[in-house]
Amino acid sequence: MNSCVFCRIVAGELPTQKVWEDEEIVAFKDVNPSAPVHVLVVPKRHIDKLTEATSQDRDLLGGLQLAAAVVAQKMGIADGFRLMLNNGASAGQVVWHLHYHVQGGWKGGVK
Ligand code: 5GP
Ligand code: ZN
16 A cells, blocks of 8 residues: 555545646645645655656646646635745655645735
8 A cells, every 4th residue: 555645645545625636736725724725736646855856747847836826726816825845854844745835815915
């Protein structure tokens, strides 16, 4: 069994609140949100972290950013959101499957 939590979500083995997906990418709500709107944008193929990506992942990485913009539209935060990626433990990465955080929805701006 795959022990990667995001691979298990992609495989449908763990429940999640899916927001958007295409063939290569899925977006779902963060289980422990740190913003009023907090969605994770995740490649369906496992990549540990950004520094493990190669030039062959160029389209996928661009696709993740475009997906983040679509997610922001869908969640009603397109006028103001943050796109964040933690690469490595010292930066706070705890799930070792590359993902972007889309965060927004603060009333009156970022606190
Ligand atoms: P990181 O710190 O690795 O950049 O972010 C990992 C994020 O994944 C955290 O914000 C955490 O709340 C979220 N997360 C961890 N496990 C799960 C899960 O099983 N489901 C969902 N939806 N989010 C998760
Ligand atoms: Zn994975």
